[in-house]
Amino acid sequence: MSEFLSPKDLPAALAARAAHPDYIPVAGGTDYMVASKDRLPPPGIINLFGLGALTGVTDLDGGGVRIGACTTYATLLGDARIANTFPLLRDACREVGASQIQARGTLGGNIATSSPVGDSLPPLLALDAVICVASSAGERRVAYEDFLVGYRKIDLAADELIVAIELPAPHVGAMQHWRKVGTRRAQSISKVMMAAVAHLDDGRIADIRIALGAVADRTVRARATEDALRGSAPSEEAAKRAREALRGEITPIDDLRSTAEYRLGVAENLVRRFVLSL
Amino acid sequence: MGHASNSSEEAKAKGSVGKGLARVDGAAKVRGTARYVDDLKFPGMHHGLTKRSEVPHGILRGIHKREGFDWSQVVVVTAEDIPGRNTILLIEEDQPALVAIGAHVRHVDEAIALIAAPTRALAREAHGFLDLEIEEIPAVFDCEEALSAEVNVYGDDNILKTYLIEKGDADIEEKLASCDHVVEGLYRTQAQEQMYIEPQGMIASWGEDGVCHIIGSMQCPFYIQKAMRALLALDDDNLVVEQAVTGGGFGGKEEYPSMIAGHAALLARKAGVPVKLIYERDEDIAATTKRHPSVVRHRLGFDADGTIRAIDVDVIFDGGAYLTLTQVVLSRGVLHAAGPYKCENTRVRGRAVATNTPPHGAFRGFGAPQTTFAYERQTQKAAALLGMSPFEFREHNMLRDGDRTATSQLLEGSVGSEDVLRAVKEVAEANPLPKDDPATSIRHGRGVAFYFHGAGFTGSGEARLAGRATVALAEDGHFEVRSSSTDIGQGVQTMFTQIAATGLGVEPDAVRVPTPATDRVPDSGPTVASRTCMVVGRVVGQASVALKNRIESWASENGFGDMPLRQAATAMAKVEGEISETVQYAPPPGIVWDDETYTGSAYPCYGWAACVIDVRVDTDTYEVAIDRCVHAVDVGKAINPVVVKGQIEGGTLQSLGWALWEDVIYKNGKVANDRMTNCIVPTFSDAPEMHTIIVEEPFANGPYGAKGVGEIPMDGPCAAAAGAVEHALSTLVSSEGFDALPVSPEAIQRAMRLDS
Structure with missing residues (x-):
């Protein structure tokens, strides 16, 4: 049997984490429970779900928000700031699992699992999220792209917990776009995801951030594609350049859910469609 | 006074058939009080687990209990522990219950040994310490490759069964050559998982009296009884098979439950305690039967005016490693292969081939969806070639009352072919497809399908089965319907309640339909083949009327003529003991079937159906969304229209799922996508x-x-959906990209790529 710890506050949680680096911190448990059938139980579990310090959305100076790591998708879906300022994240949360999963699954949990098919991850990357990590020694802040270090690997030490996600205010007038392509309409694991944010200046793409899911070992920014588009008018010609750049920078794989050819082709089409929509 | 209340009771009851009575099993299922097999516990019960081959083809050389585990904690059963014949008896005796040492292993998930332990965790641990020694030999996984017989799975040539249907005197090649047009197509369909909500499971226990009691999730209690007689060397007095509340079957619980029942019984016999054997979802997906993959070559010859003059079909089904029900599935496949069309010159050849994959078996539609997909793709292509509307081509050629089918069966009555096609055509014509906007990625398309499905067992099958049902007055004053027909979610208990209530002239709540046990019900035949309402429902109705008549004559003879039926029945039972009526099915006269030549009345009657499917294809993601689904089905009479609609709509979605999303991916003969997250079925x-x-x-x-209504909705929507995708992309794709299922986004992308 695993020991089950339910710390009462953040210091207690961080102390438990430091004392038991081999225990698994669990937020909503929606990933953990699915995988538990096929592996030995861990020596212990640190339950973080419902911990006040890790839950809820607060305003940041300058129009951004700070989201507690254990905030559920359901909470995010009911939050007017998320809907108004970060519709990209709202749209992604809406397509996670079903109502039961949305009521239990958390943003921090999705980041910690760091599956290449995590549905909330491309929006965070496209929105320039900063991950706030804490240990008993203090808090540090990491750009989300740097936090992703490999296949299901994140920059988190054995005594640290993810405590919050900060989203800076997007540029005024920026377009946000989300598209999940799954194996079916609901309850589906993604085959390709695209989160994109862009704004125009004088008819040209002043800035664009494109994050893709399910096309690499982790959620990735399509940097070369962005570079190919920045400064251009959103035309078929620009879209063509973007497709070529994208082909050069992602190498998706075949698996049980789809094919490399499909993932690449669809990612190209989605980028093109986004460019033409600007 | 009594008379008046009797007649008002009758008036209400008369309304029962044809009304949408709420499901009698519904409340318990919604409240969670219905007891499925995994909810049942018996004192001292152990948990069973199956040790499987993991090698697709080989010879079992040894079963070794590795050291490091205390084997005294568990019971291990091998083929040596079988008291009877080592077979899962159904049609032939080719499939063993457990592979014996020295014998062949023929698929990866073949059962070799069984373990029972006080807990599941301990059984799992023992499973890890049990080693199999199998000498691997070359395997074959493709049914066309298996025809070359380089690897021998079954008999000398791997052919499990062949059929030939021939109609007309002329040579089929000459006849085809004389047609103005011949459309030729090669169609492939994939395996399909039933994905019933409740995985398979059984509990077996042996009483001190030597009686083996088996309870579990099943469609056909008497199939299990037959298999257990052979495996356990028991007679029927020492064997009781009982259905627990069952969460879906779709054919998947027709034959495989005999395997699990046998395994649980063998474990319980050796362990001396009840044993529960429940499959995990992954084990269920990997090991149990699925729809037969198929390869169908179809040639359709017709004249310039659209008249079909010659049909030649070659059907190959992949049977998997053992015969199971394959020959019957292939039979239905070939009997439907020429379609519901008039044609004087027809040839249908069918072969079922053995491969080293887990056996394929019964699945709603039972061979007909595979051949329906082929002939309805052909019809669509023929109409397009002639520039005829898909409705007009079908109307021109459809079978009508008085016509003869491919087996020369004369259709006499209950032919709704014109009605169903007209019904969907009217809705379709009133709702034209939206125009495509080339600035968007969306393309619209429409597909049509028209098909039939033989209800009940083939040929003289129903006469051989001689299904019986009983209606009795139970001790508590309810009328009880006793049959072996199982409610697996399709509404049998509700439908029987309505038929019996109407026959008896009582209110539906006076009737009860318990789950069957072989010692309490007569053999009504299996719950398969769209036969339960038509055949068993018929004898339930007859028994109800017979019982009512008996009670009424007793009542009038004994001076209770004014008494309501239930009261009179109770009074009669006090005098006469339990009162019941049992009726045996009498097939309609004039059914003549020749099994040698495959001619005559293939089925007592047919259901008829047509559907129109409108789709939206997103050319960015190659995803297909269904905008409209119009489906008309001739069911003869809807005993409960709500239940019937549920059957039609569920079957439609299962067919659309097979067409657009579902696939079973095999790697080295093993199902690779054995989870609900990767073995995709559609959701709401x-x-x-x-x-x-x-x-x-x-x-x-x-x-x-x-x-029958259970199966027909599964047959045709797949072809309409593929046709709709083809129509949507007709300006973009001209290849035959939609002749293989599933028409998945990946397949659509490939088709579009091949053409660009």
Whole structure:
């Protein structure tokens, strides 16, 4: 049997984490429970779900928000700031699992699992999220792209917990776009995801951030594609350049859910469609 | 006074057939009080687990209990522990219950040993310490490759069964050559998982009296009884098979439950305690039967005016490693292969081939969806070639009352072919497809399918089965319907309640339909083949009327003539003991079937159906969304229209799922996508709004005119969906990209790529 710890506050949680680096911190448990059938139980579990310090959305100076790591998708879906300022994240949360999963699954949990098919991850990357990590020694802040270090690997030490996600205010007038392509309409694991944010200046793409899911070992920014588009008018010609750049920078794989050819082709089409929509 | 209340009771009861009575099993299922097999516990019960081959083809050389585990904690069963014949008896005795040492292993998930332990965790641990020694030999996984017989799986040539249907005197090649046009197509369909909500499971226990009691999730208690007689060397007095509340079957719980029942019984026998054997979802997906993959070559010859003059079909089904029900599935496949069309010159050849994959078996539609997909793709292509509307081509060629089928069966009555096609055509024409906007990625398309499905067992099958049902007055004063027909979610208990209530002239709540056990019910035949309402429902109705008549004559003879039926029955039972009536099914006269030449009355009657599917294809993601689904089905009579609509709409979605999303991926003969997250079936979100039209052309020999409905909705929507995608992309794709299922986004992308 695993020991089950339910710390009462953040210091207690961080102390438990430091004392038991081999225990698994669990937020909503929606990933953990699915995988538990096929592996030995861990020596212990640190339950973080419902911990006040890790839950809820607060305003940041300058129009951004700070989201507690254990905030559920359901909470995010009911939050007017998320809907108004970060519709990209709202749209992604809406397509996670079903109502039961949305009521239990958390943003921090999705980041910690760091599956290449995590549905909330491309929006965070496209929105320039900063991950706030804490240990008993203090808090540090990491750009989300740097936090992703490999296949299901994140920059988190054995005594640290993810405590919050900060989203800076997007540029005024920026377009946000989300598209999940799954194996079916609901309850589906993604085959390709695209989160994109862009704004125009004088008819040209002043800035664009494109994050893709399910096309690499982790959620990735399509940097070369962005570079190919920045400064251009959103035309078929620009879209063509973007497709070529994208082909050069992602190498998706075949698996049980789809094919490399499909993932690449669809990612190209989605980028093109986004460019033409600007 | 009594008389008045009797007649008002009768008036209400008369309304029962044809009304949408709420499901009698519904409340318990919604409240969670229904007891499925995994909810049942018996004192001292152990948990069973199956040790499987993991090698697709080989010879079992040894079973070794590795050291490091205390084997005294568990019971291990091998083929040596079988008291009877080592077989899962159904049609042939080719499939063993457990592979014996020295014998062949023929698929990766073949059962070799069984373990029972006080807990599941301990059984799992023992499973890890049990080693199999198998000498691997080359395997074959493709049914066309298996025809070359380089690897021998079954007999000398791997052919499990062949059929030939021939109609017309002329040589088929000459006849085809004389047609103005011949459309030729090669169609492939994939395996399909039933994905019933409740995985398979059984509990077996042996009483001190030597009686083996088996309870579990099943469609056919008497199939299990037959298999257990052989495996356990028991007679029927020492064997009771009981259905627990069952969460779906779709054919998947027709034959495989005999395997699990046998395994649980062998474990319980050796362990001396009850043993529960429940499959995990992954084990269930990997090991149990699926729809037969198929390869169908179809040639359709017709004249410039659209008249079909010659049909030649070659059908190959992949049977998997053992025969199971394959020959019967292939039979239905070939009997439907020429379609519901008039044609004087027809040839259908069918072969079922053995491969080293887990055996394929029964699945709603039972061979007909595979051949329906082929002939309805052909019809669409023929109409397009002639520039005829898809409705006009079908109307021109359809079978009508008085016509003869490919087996020369004369259709007499209950032929709703014109009605169903007209019904969907009217809705389709009133709702034209939206125009495509080239600035968007969306393309619209429409597909049509028209098909039939033989209800009940083939040929003289129903006469051989001689199904019986009993209606009795139970001790608590309810009328009880006793049959071996199982409610697996399709509404049998509700439908029997309505038929019996109407026959008896009582209110539905006076009737009860318990789950069957072989010691309490007569053998009504299996719950398969769209036969339960038409055949068993018929005898339930007859028994109800017979019982009512008996009670009424007793009542009038004994001076209780004014008494309501239930009261009179109770009074009669006090004097006469339990009162019941049992009726055996009498097939309609004039059914003549020749099994040698495959000619004559293949089925007592047919259901008829047509559907129109409108799709939206997103050319960015190659995803297909269904915008409209209009489906008209001639069911003879809808005993409960709500249940019938549920059957039609569920079957439609299962067919659309098979067409667009579902696939079973095998790697080295093993199912690779054995989870609900990767073995994709559609959800409510994928289901279109359905426009379902019930057509009633009564069948004289069915209860109140009813005939089969369970399977027909599975047959045709797949072809309409593939046709709709082809239509949507007709300006973009000209290849035959939609002749293989599933028409998945990946397949659509490939088709578009090949053409660009």
